[in-house]
Amino acid sequence: MSQNPQDPAGTTQQFQRFQQGQSEKSGPNMGLIIGIVAVVAVVAILVIALVAIG
Template identity: 70%
Template sequence: MSQNANDPAGTTHQFQRFAQQSQPEKSGPPVGMIVGIVAVLAVVVIAALALTML
């Protein structure tokens, strides 16, 4: 048996290159975050209106 440390998954450099390729770059604003913020603001406005009508 050889004494060489052979990593079957490849080198760290190869893994980093694979990880960078597998994640496509996103362009534009995060739509999910914007929708979430708008929803939270709508709930706050509705709650404020409900409290003022009491």
């Protein structure tokens, strides 16, 4: 059986295109961060309210 030779330059270019696509999407997701901060704030308010009542 013969194997098809792979062109290293072709695979490198494909990888670079893949990386460029990933780098555009990378970074912090601001919606997720704001959501987590909001949940933490609500939990903190509930804990403070329960401590004040008890």
